[in-house]
Every structure is written in C-alpha cells, then in structure tokens.
Amino acid sequence: MKITHSIYVIAIAGFSIGLASCGASGDHPGYEYAPQMYNSVAYEPLTQIQNEQEGSWLSNREDGKGEFFNSNINNPHGMNMREPVEGTVPRTKDGSLPYRLKAFELEEAAKIQNPIELTDQVLAEGKVLYYQYCSACHGANGEGDGKAGEIVGGVANLKGGAYIDLPEGHIFHVIMKGKGRMGAHGSQISQERIWKIVHYVKQEIQKQ
Amino acid sequence: MSIKRSLTSVPLKLSTLLMLFFLMLGTQVFAANPEVSDSEEAIAAGKSIFNANCKTCHKLDQKSVGPALRGVTDRRSIDWTKKFIRNSQALIASGDAQAVAIYNEFNQLVMPNHEFLSDDDLMNLLAYVEYGDKADAAVASAGGEGSVAAGGAGIPSEYLTIILAVLVIVLLLILIVLGLIISILTKYLKTQPLDEADQEFINQKSDFKKVFRSDAFVIIITALVVALVVKTALDELYTIGVQQGYAPKQPIAFSHQLHAGQYEIPCQYCHTGVEIGKSANIPSANICMNCHMHIQNVGGKDGISPEIAKIYAAVDENKPIEWVRVHNLPDLSYFNHAQHVAVGGVECQTCHGPIEEMEVVYQHSTLTMGWCIDCHRQTSIRTEGNEYYDKLVQLHSGSKNALKVKDIGGLECAKCHY
Secondary structure, three states: OHHHHHHHHHHHHHHHHHHHHHOOEEOEOOOOOOHHHHOOOOOOOOOOOOOOOOOHHHOOOOOOOOOOOOOOOOOHHHOOOOOOOOOOOOOOOOOOOOOOOOOOOHHHHHOOOOOOOOOHHHHHHHHHHHHHHOHHHHOOOOOOOOHHHHHHOOOOOOOOOOOOOOOHHHHHHHHHHOEOOEOOOOOOOOHHHHHHHHHHHHHHHOOO | OHHHHHHHHHHHHHHHHHHHHHHHOOOOOOOOOOOOOOOHHHHHHHHHHHHHHOOOOOOOOOOOOOOOOOOHHHHOOHHHHHHHHHHHHHHHHOOOHHHHHHHHHOOOOOOOOOOOOOHHHHHHHHHHHHHOOOOHHHHHHHHHHHHHHHHOOOOOHHHHHHHHHHHHHHHHHHHHHHHHHHHHHHHHHHHOOOOHHHHHHHOOHHHHHHHHHOHHHHHHHHHHHHHHHHHHHHHHHHHOOOOOOEOOOOOOOOOHHHHHHHOOOOHHHHOOOOOOOOOOOOOOHHHHHHHHOOOOOHHHOOOOOHHHHHHHHHHHHOOOOOOOOOOOOOOOOOOOHHHHHHHOOOOHHHHHOOHHHOOOOOOOOOOOHHHHHHHHHHOEOOOOOOHHHHHHHHHHOOOOOOOEHHHHOOOOHHHHOO
C-alpha cells in the first residue's frame, strides 16, 4: 500500500519537473499545444523557417518536406520577399510619382514647390515625424545637438546661417537623397511625410 | 610616366605635411596673425557665430569631422581663410593647392558656404578660433568620463546576493554549534543522577518519533506535497505556448539599450512600418548605414568593431541579416501595429516593456488572449480628432461609462481570429 502511494508521488513530481522545461527562456522558445495552428503555411514576410525537416513528424505535404518549412526556394537566400520589378511605380494615397532626381541634382530640386497644403494638422503631424526621423541627430530644436548626432558628427544646425534660407525643395531633396554626412532617408519616409517634415522645419524650426 | 608620378606626389607630400601639422598641434604654441583681435568682445561675438555655424564639424584643438581650427591664421593668410569659409568649393575649383589638399584629406566632404558672414563677423570668428576657450578639449573629455562614472552608481545586485549567502552560512554554522552543545550537554546529564521529571525531559526524543508516525501527520504532509506538486504542474501547463522571456541570440549583438536608451533614437526611426502597416518591420541594412557609415566602432575606439563589420558585409554582399524573430504571435490570430500605434496611440513600451534598457531583447508580455482581452476591457478609445468614431461616440453617449475598446467589438472572436 505504502509503496504504490510513494510511486504516485514520485511520478507526479517527475511529471512536473519535466514540464518545467516547456516554458521559454534564452534561445529556447518553448513548446506549443497545437503547433499546426502556430506556424504559417503561407509565406510570411517576417517569419521564415529554413529547415526543410522542421515539423516532418506531423507532415502530410506532397513534396515530403516538413510541415513548417515555409521559405521560398525560388528566391535568392530562400527569402519570402522579392524586390519589385525594376521600374515599378508604387500606388500612393496622394498619387505622387517616384522621385526621379539624382543625388547631385540639388539645384533642380530646389525649384520644386511643396505639394502639401500647409494646415495646423500638417504642422502637428510634421512635428511628430520630425521627432521620429530627425531629432536623434538634429536635436529637438534643430540645433544639431541630438545625442546620436554628437557621435555621427558634422550634423547641420538647421538654424545656422548656411541653412536657414534654403528653399523647401532643397530640404526635401536632402532628406530624400542625403547630402554630406547625412544618409538618404527616401527608403524610410514616404514623400508625403517628407513634405510634412519640410513644412515643420520651415514654419517652426527655421521661423525667423 | 615621370610627369604623372610627380603630379600625384604633390598632394601626397602636402597631405603628409598637413598630417605633421596636426600631430604637432598638441605641443606647438601658435603665434596667431597680429591682425586678429584678441579683445573679449570680439571673442564673445565670434563664439556665438562659431556655435551657430561651425561647432558640429569643427573643434578648436582637436580634429573632428573637419580640421582643428586654432592656429589657422598662422598656417594660412587671413584672406585665404575668409575665402575658404565663404565658399570653399569655389576656392577648390580654382585649383588652390592648399584648399584641394585639405578637401582630399577630409574625404572630399563639402563644407557649406557661409557667404552671409560679413568681414567683421569673420574677423570676430577668427578671434574666437585663435584666443577663445583654451580648455575646450580638456572639458570635453572630462565630461565624457563623468557620464560614464555616473552609470556605475549604486550597489550591484551581485554584492547583495553574496552578502545574503554569507549570512545564511553564518546562521547554519550557529545552528550546528548549538546542536553540538545540546548533544554534549545531554550526554553529560545522562551520566549524572537526576530526579524523574528531569529524566523525562532529557529522553523526550522518543515522543517526536511517535508524532512522526501518527496517521494525522502522514496525511497532512502527503496532502501538502500533492497540492504543491499539482499546483506546479498546472502552472507549467499554462506556460506551454507562452513565450514570455524568450531572448534568442541575434546574428549581430545589437543593443537597444545603447541605441534607444543612451542615444535616444526614436523607435520609429528604424521600425518604419509601425504606423503604416501590420508589422513594425526589422530595418534593412541601409538604415543602419545612415549612421554606421561614420560610426565604425563603439565607445570611440579605433578600427572596425566585429559586430558593425557584419553590417558592412551584408551591404557589400547584398545578403540579408538573418535576425531571429522574438515575438511569434501564433498564426491563428491577427494583430496590426498601425491600428494600435497610429490610431490607438499605444506606446511601444506598453506591450514590449522597457526596450530602451534591454541589452538583448526578450518577450516582455505574455501575448496570450487573456492579456489582449484585459487591455481591450480597460482601454478607452482616443476619439478626439478622428471622425471615424463620431457616430459611435454619439451612440454611446447614453452610457455612464467611457467608450472602451470592448464596446466597439474589441471582444469579438472574429476581430482577431479568422
């Protein structure tokens, strides 16, 4: 009687210790109850399982690969995303076309007018966007004193004499294509948003 | 052939000369051009011009993005200096050997024009450059050290654990010593003639054995053990499918603590999708390069850091960096960042925790359905300035409670599962 009793206790204790390794920590993501419902069968842009055997223990795929393998074998590096075909024109809300000027065509760019109408809401949005994309280097007030900017070095003081009278098209072009030590930000910020930042820089930071 | 060689050697020699100049900067005392005023007014006026226009690229006594400036009127004529400050590109285009040499030495970085500065402005600026803030360099480096030291304040947690461990060991030793004393005393007393009451007191150990063997005791202990084991087992069963605390090693040892914490780079600068799409997105290497084409090592060290070199390799070979995804929401549920961040105005830290303090990113929240639902029950909707909600606000105006996410379908199954 006593022996069976203690066997039960030991079995339950062992079971709970075994379970302790189910949680996630460090490199181990833990386990799931129904892994088929956790892993995407379709290609996902930001999740990619490259191991062809992953999930083969419950796989019924015709190609014999594991259930969870979801990389695209036809793409370079098995990636699930591809670069768009050359010359693709993205559809945008405001119907703007891709910016065609090259980095050195600054004088041409300076002639472009800001297509976004200046309103209080645009200024408010511009302020938020300026904080997100510019303040790390140019500082909250545009004086070139952002914390990251101090390490990068050579950040423009937007209130300095060399910059304060620059036309809006020039500012747009520099954000889009970069200039001097500043990198091109065209891939990070849409044209519409850049023009909003330009409004904020002209109206608030470079207010004279 | 020989002509060609001599042509290329001219800028080379000049640049080595320039290098020598800069190496000697620390020791040499410059005799500034006597035309430059050393009056305090001129220096003060020059300082404000310097801070507004020059500071981010130039230091007085140290090489920065551009050359160190002190002594420039000794090295060059005042006329040349003015020309260079006003329009350096014109001077370089005219073929001025000194201008071309310095342009090449500093990686052909174009200095902006300063044609708006008058002659007086420039003379004041030169006065500051020659006579202003002599302790500039020393102050800068002292400031840097101070901020590093401030980070190490407070007692580290390791010391606390060591102190605790020592205390526990001391207590255990005291217990052992007390036990020894008791056994010695008992042995001694057993040899002595004693009355009956004292005898019983000494031999009371046998009573403990009876208590241990009694049925009530065995049942209570077994029940306690079983309850404890069942509780642990249930708790563990709940952690299955929950990846809280998952902190995988990434291909590049990127520190959010350094970038988002110390250098205060806003999250959206790199995670550009967070306001416009379902996913916040992992930045591509070209976003890293906006800063890292200049910053090649951590803490201002020389050479290229092996971690940063991985970015350069990825860019050179056009090869993706294979980051390990930390937050794996199951495929059975839908989540949209733009909806929560752009419309709802939820801070990144609300779900992701203190990212700006994480050396290695870990999953802060449970990301379970209960966790989602909890927040949907408690969170009021930001309706101001969003006409999408006008009708809903109108319909809800009869209720005493604020308009929460749950009131507009935040608890519907099909909002997230479809």
